[in-house]
Amino acid sequence: MSQDVYRISKSIREKFKVFPLKPEDLARLTNVGLEHFAYLKEVKAINFSVFFRVNMELLEFITPENFSHELVDRIIAARNKEYQNLDICVRGIDFPKFQALVDTVRSKKIATLMEKDPHLDRKTMQIFGNLSGASQMIVRGGISASVAKKAKASASELIDGLMDSHVAIGTLSRMVLADSTLYDHSASVAMLAGIIGKNLMGMSKIDAERCARGGLYHDVGKTCVPNSILNKPGKFTPEEFEIMKTHTTLGYEELKKAILEGAPIEEEVALVTLEHHEKFSGGGYPYGKTGRREDRADGISIYARVVTIADVYSALLMKRVYKDAYDQNQTLEIMRGSADRDYDPSIWKKFEKSVDKSQVHYKELDSRPVDQSKGRIFLMDDDGFHQMGNKKKTNVS
Incomplete structure (x- = not known):
């Protein structure tokens, strides 16, 4: 190191x-x-x-x-x-002053982005904003009963308000490519996992919510990893990679502790933090598990298998200090290269089809003339989003 x-x-x-x-x-x-x-x-x-x-x-x-x-x-x-x-x-x-400033800047950025790209789905952006709020509570405050309740409420709102999967996936993908500073990885993983669970896999509301909350919590252990490793622009040394891998076990331990203290988090949700880097055919970490838990006692849980796909897709879209951002097509091609080894094929095939459909959908929308009279700008505030007329401007001091 x-x-x-x-x-x-x-x-x-x-x-x-x-x-x-x-x-x-x-x-x-x-x-x-x-x-x-x-x-x-x-x-x-x-x-x-x-x-x-x-x-x-x-x-x-x-x-x-x-x-x-x-x-x-x-x-x-x-x-x-x-x-x-x-x-x-x-x-x-x-910190509340800092967070208020961040929220104000983000609101302005969202308004500007929605003006520039009228095909972004407003409802997706609204739900994403609420999930991001829950995600930031987890990062800055750790896991407590109140934070877990907020995460549960946000996941419930996501599942209740789910739109067409290809519309939501396309909006998230276009948003990060247009302005990477708006992107919140854990919120994105939560939304994608909820979409996969509810819309693509036909899960019950309870199970789809568990997928979404697993997405919100999946990287909580990274708060225990040194910033010098998290933000490293180059390749990890073997020693650094071993430290990075501990975020799975440390995150699981943190959630287990919160459960013992009364936080409303199920064991199945906590296991996502432990298993989201396991690979379907083996070779992942921390335990090298394989297959489905439904088929074998040492297999990977359904929630983790969903979150794994959402996590990789979201991470590839993001610009990081160590990598450029990839567009939807590039991201899908990279994932296809290891799909037969890394992902549950019954989940991957449905997700792959939905991403392909989202690209076709937005390509068709982009070819149409925009009806400016139907444009709206929505800004986030403490109560969610509020609507503004097109001509009204916002200022950030």
Whole structure:
């Protein structure tokens, strides 16, 4: 593993405030993901401070008084390097301010995107926004009874409001290609898993909801993996890959602990975090399971087999520090290359057909003239989405 560490230089110490940290101080800080932190490039001012946590020192790098996009870029550049001892964080009491800013920027981006692409499905975007809210609660707050209830409510809303699978899949795919900053991987996996379960596999509402919640929780263990590994732009070393693989067992342990503390999460849902990197023909991790649990005691659960396909599809669509984004066709071709080994064929064939159908559907829509009189913009707020007329503008300070 790379041994690069970030060191606070003398000039930085002279220019910025540096505070010593005690172990008890860590609980008063909230780490901020790089993808959401980049939203600060879209605003003109902030009302909170942004810190670098370097080992047991806290560097106050951005304040409301010195805020600039140049400083934001400097933090992004530093975070993109393989430093093991560096985190971006805000005070816990300031995190709601940061989240409100992110939500405002996202709302503007969604409105702009829907103006540019009138074929995006509004209902899909609305449900995705609500799932993303649940996803962010899981990331920043861990698993608790209240977070699990929010996840359950969001999954229920998804299954109750499901539209045609090819429309939803096409909208998600077009959204990430148009503006990758809007994409929330766990929310996307949850929606895709719910679509596969309910629309493609004909599952009951209970089982389809379990697929969706498994998607929301599937990567919860990554909060225990160092950012230097999660954000590494290059290939993992064997040692780094072993650490990355622990997110499956660590995530499962976290959900099991939450269950014992009263969180409304079923064992079958928790198992998705453990099994979503298992491969249908073996060779996956952490246990190298094969086949269907319905057929063999050591097989992979139906919920994990669904989430595995949703996870790979979503991950390939996304632009990451270590890869470019792929369009639907490229993503499908890559998945076809290992489909006979990695995925349950009874699920994969239905999903593959639906993605193909979504491409045909949107190609046909794109060939039609757009009726601008039917355009609408929908913005997210605390209560969901609200409608605006086409001519009304939104501003983000």
